[in-house]
Amino acid sequence: MINFGFSINKPRVIDIDNNNLRKSNEIILEMPELQACIGCGSCTASCTAGNLTDFNFRKVHTLVRRGEYQGAYMELNKCMLCGKCRLVCPRGINTRGIVMLIKRKLGDF
Amino acid sequence: MKHIVIIGGGIAGMQCAVELSSLGISATVIEKEHATGGKLASWHRLFPSFTPAEDVLGELRLKFAKAANISLRCGVTATEITPRKVTLSTGDELECDAVVLATGFTLFDARIKEEYGYGIYDNVVTSADLEDMFNRGEIVLKNGNKPRRIALLHCVGSRDEKVCQRHCSKVCCVTGVKQAIELKEMFPTADVFNFYMDIRMFGPGYEEMYREAQVKHNVHFVRGRISEVSPTIDGRLQLKAEDTLTGRPLKMSVDMLVLLVGMRANEENAELAARYGLQCQESGFMKPQDNFMHNVESNVEGIFYAGTITSPKSVGETLNEATTVALRIKDWLQKQ
Amino acid sequence: MKRSSWTDYQKDIADDNYYYARSCIRQNFFPGSEKAFLNILSKDLGRNIFDDPLHTSCTGIGYHSDIVPLPTIMTVVARQFSLMAEAGYENFTSSCITSFGIYTELLNTWEEFPELEEQTREALYKATGREFAKPKNLAHTSDVIFHHREEIARKAKHRLVNAHTGEPLRVVEHIGCHYAKIFPKSGIGGSEFPYVLAGMVEEWGGEVVDYPERRHCCGFGFRNYLVQANRGYSIANSHKKLESMSPYRPDFIVTNCPGCSMFLDKWQYTIAEMEGTTYGQNGCGIPVLTYEEMAGLVLGYDPWELGMQMHQVDVEPLLGKMGIEYDPSAKYLGRNGKYIGCPESAIVNSRAKETLYKIKR
Numbered sequence A: 001m002i003n004f005g006f007s008i009n010k011p012r013v014i015d016i017d018n019n020n021l022r023k024s025n026e027i028i029l030e031m032p033e034l035q036a037c038i039g040c041g042s043c044t045a046s047c048t049a050g051n052l053t054d055f056n057f058r059k060v061h062t063l064v065r066r067g068e069y070q071g072a073y074m075e076l077n078k079c080m081l082c083g084k085c086r087l088v089c090p091r092g093i094n095t096r097g098i099v100m101l102i103k104r105k106l107g108d109f
Numbered sequence B: 001m002k003h004i005v006i007i008g009g010g011i012a013g014m015q016c017a018v019e020l021s022s023l024g025i026s027a028t029v030i031e032k033e034h035a036t037g038g039k040l041a042s043w044h045r046l047f048p049s050f051t052p053a054e055d056v057l058g059e060l061r062l063k064f065a066k067a068a069n070i071s072l073r074c075g076v077t078a079t080e081i082t083p084r085k086v087t088l089s090t091g092d093e094l095e096c097d098a099v100v101l102a103t104g105f106t107l108f109d110a111r112i113k114e115e116y117g118y119g120i121y122d123n124v125v126t127s128a129d130l131e132d133m134f135n136r137g138e139i140v141l142k143n144g145n146k147p148r149r150i151a152l153l154h155c156v157g158s159r160d161e162k163v164c165q166r167h168c169s170k171v172c173c174v175t176g177v178k179q180a181i182e183l184k185e186m187f188p189t190a191d192v193f194n195f196y197m198d199i200r201m202f203g204p205g206y207e208e209m210y211r212e213a214q215v216k217h218n219v220h221f222v223r224g225r226i227s228e229v230s231p232t233i234d235g236r237l238q239l240k241a242e243d244t245l246t247g248r249p250l251k252m253s254v255d256m257l258v259l260l261v262g263m264r265a266n267e268e269n270a271e272l273a274a275r276y277g278l279q280c281q282e283s284g285f286m287k288p289q290d291n292f293m294h295n296v297e298s299n300v301e302g303i304f305y306a307g308t309i310t311s312p313k314s315v316g317e318t319l320n321e322a323t324t325v326a327l328r329i330k331d332w333l334q335k336q
Numbered sequence C: 001m002k003r004s005s006w007t008d009y010q011k012d013i014a015d016d017n018y019y020y021a022r023s024c025i026r027q028n029f030f031p032g033s034e035k036a037f038l039n040i041l042s043k044d045l046g047r048n049i050f051d052d053p054l055h056t057s058c059t060g061i062g063y064h065s066d067i068v069p070l071p072t073i074m075t076v077v078a079r080q081f082s083l084m085a086e087a088g089y090e091n092f093t094s095s096c097i098t099s100f101g102i103y104t105e106l107l108n109t110w111e112e113f114p115e116l117e118e119q120t121r122e123a124l125y126k127a128t129g130r131e132f133a134k135p136k137n138l139a140h141t142s143d144v145i146f147h148h149r150e151e152i153a154r155k156a157k158h159r160l161v162n163a164h165t166g167e168p169l170r171v172v173e174h175i176g177c178h179y180a181k182i183f184p185k186s187g188i189g190g191s192e193f194p195y196v197l198a199g200m201v202e203e204w205g206g207e208v209v210d211y212p213e214r215r216h217c218c219g220f221g222f223r224n225y226l227v228q229a230n231r232g233y234s235i236a237n238s239h240k241k242l243e244s245m246s247p248y249r250p251d252f253i254v255t256n257c258p259g260c261s262m263f264l265d266k267w268q269y270t271i272a273e274m275e276g277t278t279y280g281q282n283g284c285g286i287p288v289l290t291y292e293e294m295a296g297l298v299l300g301y302d303p304w305e306l307g308m309q310m311h312q313v314d315v316e317p318l319l320g321k322m323g324i325e326y327d328p329s330a331k332y333l334g335r336n337g338k339y340i341g342c343p344e345s346a347i348v349n350s351r352a353k354e355t356l357y358k359i360k361r
Helices: A022-030 A032-036 A057-065 A072-076 A084-088 A095-105 B011-022 B038-042 B053-066 B127-136 B172-186 B206-215 B268-276 B315-335 C024-029 C031-044 C060-064 C070-086 C097-112 C114-128 C141-147 C149-154 C196-203 C228-248 C258-275 C291-298 C316-322
Strands: B003-007 B026-031 B070-074 B078-082 B085-088 B093-095 B098-101 B124-126 B149-156 B191-196 B220-223 B228-231 B237-243 B248-254 B256-261 B303-305 C018-021 C049-051 C091-094 C137-140 C170-174 C252-255 C288-290
Touching (some): A022 A032, A022 A057, A022 A095, A032 A057, A032 B206, A057 A095, A072 A095, A084 A095, B011 B053, B011 B315, B078 B268, B098 B315, B124 B127, B127 B256, B149 B172, B149 B248, B172 B206, B172 B256, B220 B237, B303 B315, C018 C070, C024 C258, C031 C141, C031 C291, C070 C091, C070 C114, C137 C141, C141 C149, C149 C196, C170 C196, C170 C228, C196 C252, C252 C258, C288 C291
Parallel strands (some): B026 B070, B098 B303, B124 B256, B149 B256, C018 C049, C091 C137, C170 C252, C252 C288
Antiparallel strands (some): B078 B085, B085 B093, B228 B237, B237 B248
């Protein structure tokens, strides 16, 4: 093996074709309201954890819906379950319920 | 009896003639095609209520046929327009008291956005093609199969400096959501994705339909514009976009791509402006006197505008505006 | 592949009397290609072309690496134009895609900002005492070959057809980004469905492969590969393209850009050594040709005279398919018959440690 002093970067692309969407579909089926998210960011703006860490609930659940599960469970552990996001969501999504659901479904990731 | 010449036999022209008739003013409608109805004649269903376009057009045609003092000239164009006289391509001259320009819009030619491969790759269709497929009752791929994954791309030929169409075509967002629901109803197990820059749900029931598409029909919405379409080895289409809400590039393959083509101004608008002293907007659509109290009057006395000649509009808005034109004309004639 | 749009993008390409500007990279990595271009133009096609020893690098590599500032490159380019006029030519043709992009960009810049052209005239005069005239016609050398593709087809000794099966060869064409992505109108076929190489391939009997990452950059990127630590994402682009094209089993890749030829060829070696992956047939790499090499093979040139021994990925499998006769033992003999050295065996060529070539010393 030759050491070239660099390696081949892994793609950052969200590859919908090769992502396993089974868990994502299960989550959406159980709580279809998650699909109603319009990405307004109210949840993240008001998030207790998100103001002190890089936790971003909107981003995490969007990635989960695209089949990007890596790290989602650990990220959601940062949620303090204070419930403020649910109060501010203009689409009436039970965000706290979503946090719990994703954690339950993605315990293995 | 006062007489008005209306150029364009789409829904704006027809509705305007019907309303003028009820106000005791006669009208002649000039239509370049061989039948009335304009672009609506080839549409399948209308947002947000999924009303068959045929129902709306059927009722309008019936009123048009029954109304007194309306004459229709199909298959002809106007070669010279003045507020008091319109010359036709047949050489006929029509005396009148005012003219209504209701020549509508042009659908954006999706071939211009080369990166989407319309006309090059199979199964890249426009929203208008899709309505046509709905009318024929069959949505099939080139190979005869049913689509299992479909993407709809918003803003094709709208809000795009690269193709000189800076304006928002307004109706495509709603059409995209409507068509996504219709596709889901036809193919419940298919995945349907909408790629959008902004979703503009400006009318009554539109936002509700959007939410229904998301929650009830599980239509996926990705905020990001598709930048490139290429073929895959199995005859599908690979799309590249950014999922801007996660800040990551995204790629996927689909069986069918629907391009939501925008409404652009007719090429002839510039000529109308140059020949008759009218004014165009930056978008190429005709410019009314103002956007409020004189929004259907041109800057030339006796020449009025109805419908999408001045800007993209929905069917409902167009019908409303055509009614307004009739009332304003009556007002204007009385002041003469 | 249906291409309905390429005819919308036409450009004037001079038919004769070219002033030739060479490429820095190609002179080092594919020196045979530039020689072949001159031979094809003057000997096969009977055209007049001037290979001027006085011209320099356009400094494009430095420019794109943030080393050479804009006023400097404008002055260097002005000097090339001055040399062209001095030699009595009006048609400028450059061998390098980035140079072509720079000439196109600067001619447009001067059009938009005449004061910059004035400044350049002044700088050139102060530095060299020269004045310059802008070319009447600017074309990349691949445009020139495209322009003469039918004449080349008429003189063809070989076609891009598998001599054993009669099937057209499957060709991946790769267009350098600076050819038409800066000014789509300056490239034949525009930037989405460029036709400059595809037109040659189709004219000479081959079949163009359209694959998902066809329009993607090779990853060259100047400052990106120049810095060793950045090469990971430079190579990742070639990797992405190779992964995407390999299911189509292409017989070879043809490119019109010095950097792309070099990278698509040499990165195959690197990827094979790093990951053990090869993308061609029978466990080998995919041969990467320049358009002059492709034209040269079609016209019956000897592959070693075309400089194809300089490739990282061996071209012999392709020569075999095309039914081209060549002397394997002459591969590493230079023009004067002197041994020029032989590369180590590599995975990308499916070669065991002992080389297959018996070198006559």
